[in-house]
Amino acid sequence: MKTPRMRLVAALVFPIVVLAGNAWMNHQQREAGKRITFPIEGFDPRDLLSGHYLVFKVNYEIAQGNSCPSSDINAKLCLEPEKRVYPEDELPAQCTLYLPGTCNSDKQFDAGFERFYIPEQKAAQLEQLVQAKRAKLELSIDQYGNASIRDLLIDNKPWKQVLSD
Amino acid sequence: MAGIDKKLALWEQNGLITPDQVDEILAFENGDNASPNNWWLYSLLVLGSAIIGLGVISLIAANWANIPDSVKLAADFLLLGSTAAAIIWQYDKTSGHWFDALIMIFLILCLATIGLIAQIYHIHGQWYHGLLLWSVITFPLTIFSRNVFVRFFWVSLFLHGFVWSCIAFADQGLGKNFQAMPAIFLFAPLAAAFFYLLTQRIKPITHFASSFYFWFEVAGLVALIAIDLIRSGGDDQTFNIAWYIPSWLVAALVIGLIVTRNDYSLLNKALLISALVLLLFYYQPNILFSGHTRYTFAALDAVQPVSLWMADDVRAPLLTTLILFLYAIHAGNCGHHRTFNMITFLIGLRFVVLYFQAMGGLAATGIGLIVSGLMIIGIAWFWYSSRERLQNWSKRLAS
Numbered sequence: 001m002k003t004p005r006m007r008l009v010a011a012l013v014f015p016i017v018v019l020a021g022n023a024w025m026n027h028q029q030r031e032a033g034k035r036i037t038f039p040i041e042g043f044d045p046r047d048l049l050s051g052h053y054l055v056f057k058v059n060y061e062i063a064q065g066n067s068c069p070s071s072d073i074n075a076k077l078c079l080e081p082e083k084r085v086y087p088e089d090e091l092p093a094q095c096t097l098y099l100p101g102t103c104n105s106d107k108q109f110d111a112g113f114e115r116f117y118i119p120e121q122k123a124a125q126l127e128q129l130v131q132a133k134r135a136k137l138e139l140s141i142d143q144y145g146n147a148s149i150r151d152l153l154i155d156n157k158p159w160k161q162v163l164s165d
Numbered sequence: 166m167a168g169i170d171k172k173l174a175l176w177e178q179n180g181l182i183t184p185d186q187v188d189e190i191l192a193f194e195n196g197d198n199a200s201p202n203n204w205w206l207y208s209l210l211v212l213g214s215a216i217i218g219l220g221v222i223s224l225i226a227a228n229w230a231n232i233p234d235s236v237k238l239a240a241d242f243l244l245l246g247s248t249a250a251a252i253i254w255q256y257d258k259t260s261g262h263w264f265d266a267l268i269m270i271f272l273i274l275c276l277a278t279i280g281l282i283a284q285i286y287h288i289h290g291q292w293y294h295g296l297l298l299w300s301v302i303t304f305p306l307t308i309f310s311r312n313v314f315v316r317f318f319w320v321s322l323f324l325h326g327f328v329w330s331c332i333a334f335a336d337q338g339l340g341k342n343f344q345a346m347p348a349i350f351l352f353a354p355l356a357a358a359f360f361y362l363l364t365q366r367i368k369p370i371t372h373f374a375s376s377f378y379f380w381f382e383v384a385g386l387v388a389l390i391a392i393d394l395i396r397s398g399g400d401d402q403t404f405n406i407a408w409y410i411p412s413w414l415v416a417a418l419v420i421g422l423i424v425t426r427n428d429y430s431l432l433n434k435a436l437l438i439s440a441l442v443l444l445l446f447y448y449q450p451n452i453l454f455s456g457h458t459r460y461t462f463a464a465l466d467a468v469q470p471v472s473l474w475m476a477d478d479v480r481a482p483l484l485t486t487l488i489l490f491l492y493a494i495h496a497g498n499c500g501h502h503r504t505f506n507m508i509t510f511l512i513g514l515r516f517v518v519l520y521f522q523a524m525g526g527l528a529a530t531g532i533g534l535i536v537s538g539l540m541i542i543g544i545a546w547f548w549y550s551s552r553e554r555l556q557n558w559s560k561r562l563a564s
């Protein structure tokens with residue numbers, strides 16, 4: 001870092017390295033975790049589409065008695081061995097796969113997955129398929145609760161494959 | 166050059182300069198000693214670079230579904246790397262036009278890359294987190310920029326990312342809650358003021374100060390107008406303490422930076438701190454305000470109108486005027502003529518608005534319109550004739 005030119009090189013390399021690292025971490029996250037799928041549905045037929053992404057609500061398929069113990073708390077949804085929502089600090093040790101999230105004011109679990117980027121020209125088609133409840137969200141979740149979206153499935157097939165058929 | 170020609174002719178006609186001096190000035194301005202005035206070239210280059218950056222983003226955005234993820238990312242990083250190489254190549258060039266234009270392209274490409282990664286991996290973050298990440302990673306590069314527009318661009322996006330991220334951090338529900346907007350309005354000028362005062366103290370980044378100062382003035386006015394409208398309009402304000410904690414913390418830091426400034430007189434420090442504390446009180450619904458109005462539509466239907474001094478729509482303009490007045494004296498005292506003129510003009514404007522608030526019905530009549538017009542002319546005349554006296558008075562206060 002002795003010369004200004006070297007400092008300029010460092011200033012240019014720094015954002016490239018951070019962005020490349022970010023992309024690599026997201027890629028690793030997506031590839032390394034266990035694949036889990038959940039059905040999705042629109043919040044409201046009128047506002048399913050927002051710009052270039054699809055807005056939806058994930059149905060975590062939690063049995064009635066296993067849902068949020070109270071409202072407006074940080075929570076964790078244990079997926080294995082038993083699907084049940086626990087307050088954040090009460091997750092049992094035997095839970096091997098979980099999703100962190102919150103319990104909203106309606107005592108519904110929300111892990112924050114609510115958008116999927118889509119190309120504008122396919123938007124109307126995908127919107128209809130989601131409204132017809134044929135869509136599922138494929139997540140990749142690791143043992144530490146880190147989760148990322150893998151794909152949008154239509155009738156259990158990747159959306160690109162379905163729309164190209 | 167047309168402007169200087171006209172001015173020189175006028176000065177010569179009035180005997181201020183001799184014809185020889187006119188010739189010497191023109192020879193100097195036309196010769197090699199002329200100061201480089203290539204702002205238009207800079208502007209066009211930077212504008213062109215911004216459009217190229219946006220074009221690349223649009224091209225990727227329109228076709229992204231048909232391009233494999235790895236190809237998209239590889240192309241993006243190749244573009245980033247090529248631009249970085251071009252910046253290094255242009256670093257030693259004396260003109261520096263392309264250097265700044267390339268930095269601008271690189272900054273936009275970094276922003277596009279964050280968007281691309283978010284799109285490919287469906288990251289459910291907020292836009293302000295993306296802006297904050299972008300400003301952190303690109304900050305070292307902007308220090309090398311020689312163009313004010315590049316720094317202004319960076320400061321604008323950084324402040325937006327920083328302000329929204331801080332309020333969101335204080336309360337996780339911000340993304341779906343527009344009731345937190347007053348907290349954003351209050352925090353924005355305080356954050357801009359903090360960074361303005363901070364950048365003035367750190368030598369390598371002092372040239373960022375003017376951009377922060379610009380946003381401080383704009384955000385400060387927006388904050389004042391927004392809270393004045395809320396209080397004067399009798400609107401209900403949801404006050405969640407968590408939203409305001411960042412403002413109070415940054416206000417304490419700003420006060421600390423003001424107190425420890427050597428170039429501010431005791432009067433300047435007192436004026437600025439008083440204005441800041443009053444602005445903080447303004448955003449508290451229960452300290453200086455009763456929650457009742459006198460001239461709003463809702464208040465007009467009330468069986469017993471609230472007294473003049475208890476009415477929020479009377480207290481609010483008084484507080485707005487007082488804050489503006491304190492800041493105007495500071496500006497006048499420091500020799501900031503434009504700011505002083507603008508603030509004193511706004512004080513007059515607020516009086517006109519207050520008149521229409523209180524006498525709104527009267528303005529619908531012929532006599533009312535005549536009185537209103539006379540009042541506007543009177544305030545304008547008073548402002549124009551007394552601003553210099555007021556500024557001189559404010560300067561004498563510190564001496």
